[in-house]
Amino acid sequence: MTFPTLSDIRAAHARIQPFVHRTPVLTSSAINEIAGCELFFKCENFQKVGAFKARGAANAVLKLSPEQKAKGVATHSSGNHAAALARAASVAGIPAYIVMPSNAPEIKKKAVSGYGGEIVECEPTLKARESTLEDVVEKTGATFIPPFDYLDVIEGQATCALELLEEQPNLDIVMAPVGGGGLLAGTALTVHYLNPSIQVIAGEPSGADDAFRSMQAGAILPNEKTQTIADGLLTSVGKLPFAVIQQHVEAILLATDPQIVEAMRLLYERMKLVVEPSGAVPLAALMANKERFAGKRVGIILSGGNVDLGKLPF
Template sequence: MKDLDQMYIPTFADVEAAHDRIVPYIHRTPVLTSSYINSLAGAELFFKCENFQKAGAFKVRGASNAVFGLDDETAKRGVATHSSGNHALSLSYAAGQRGIPCHVVMPRTAPQAKKDAVRGYGGIITECEPSTSSREEVFAKVQVETGAEFVHPYNDHRVIAGQATCSRELLEQTDGLDAVIAPIGGGGMVSGTCLTLSNIAKDVAIYAAEPEQADDAYRSFKAGHIIADDAPNTVADGLKVPLKDLTWHFVSNHVTDILTASEQDIIDAMRLTWQRMKIVMEPSSAVPLATILKNPDVFKGKRVGVIVTGGNVDLAKLPWMQS
């Protein structure tokens, strides 16, 4: 891992530049509310619906910023990444928009819907075992063979600046927020949220939400240093990856707290939003609501922005339908 001093830490000027760069390639996603869910939570919740984003997830923001920020010579070699799904399909989408190759290393256990989406956008998949170590080992071989530009799913200043445009929009769409909460895996969205709020909404608290069965960010936050799990097991497949040095910089300096939810909490929250809000969100996206409902005292009476990170679900394998 690089020393943080050798890495570029994005600024809010980078967020503004990213916003201008990616506008032609993304949706300005809506903010939805539910009076029923508000009554359950004892708070006013404003759902920033990145499940309606291009490629079905917020990650198209960071991917598009990285791809369209490349010079022509670098872009010719294409881009490459490792991802359990949403970054893979988002980078494939962005690369397709620019007309360059995209090479993706994905766990063999990644949802079929996400693999199909990657291939649909023109991405070239190499499978690996479902662990961080296997993912990084296989990716190293792919990068050597292709010479493509590595766009890390989250530990990349271009990606974080792109993700930060989500909370920038949320602040424009919703007045007077007391807090914003987002899921945390590797920390790209949370880092982007920190980048935006710490610059233009310093009084808004930032919470991260994580599965109990993949709680390395929670344990890292409490310990004061990165603790990485190699292969956690959770229904929230997008949150299985560990923090890295750049995302840890933002999390450790700006996050108010990290809250966790059980597998059943996550499934219940996902089903609740499907039933009451009529929106499709994936398990990772349900973790913030699950933690809000589990910790009512933290959010009671507050106006809370809830970032719904994606909606790429395998409809044949909904978690409440599994035996």
């Protein structure tokens, strides 16, 4: 197995550029003062579909052969990857079949159908999702694009750190959240290629701490149960991302839900940014470990901003 090289990642960036935002990097002297270090926030909450997932999905779709494109793409997801894949397919003018549990929130279904994705409902179990997806793929010949355990997706997510380091090359640390690990692995690859002296550190909710435990054990230990407000990070880390994370990630730091909410509040109040709980996890993990970051220049990827405004935790 070969992981994307720097030139692969640069090619991915050129490939997806017409279809995604180059998101700004914002700073806040108020938060710097509170955190005791200098922070550079890469605002993927402003990304198309409201999350970095637009990058990986676009890259995966654009790399398909004409034959594959003709038959479309498929996935099972009720989160940002579903909307991102539906949008990427729509931009490419090909069908997207999205398997979603029958109890998925209306707003998530609307996002997918708004981009022209075809929703295939199934029972709300992982088994039903996988078997329904198999049926769809068999019937349509569509290519399955998994949310993170897939090289072209990791390659796409890696383009985010490319932009961050282009704008701020002199960082000591880059942080990203970890759920399935696609963003973290892509980030770690890019940072490793561009400047291996920059540490990559992940933030993970303590209520879904599989990546933290897996790093310590040296083997994937999936979550058995999860309980966290960071609903984008419930999934366990994938095999491909974990291989990269083991090699190139310095540490995984945990944050509790109250710490995540406090970090969200800082981002809303001080930076006027709408972020989803998962997007605030790295800042929360940093604030819970201030001494480690004291005086450093830290890039933080704010992964997404898709939050139900009626259910903000403050």
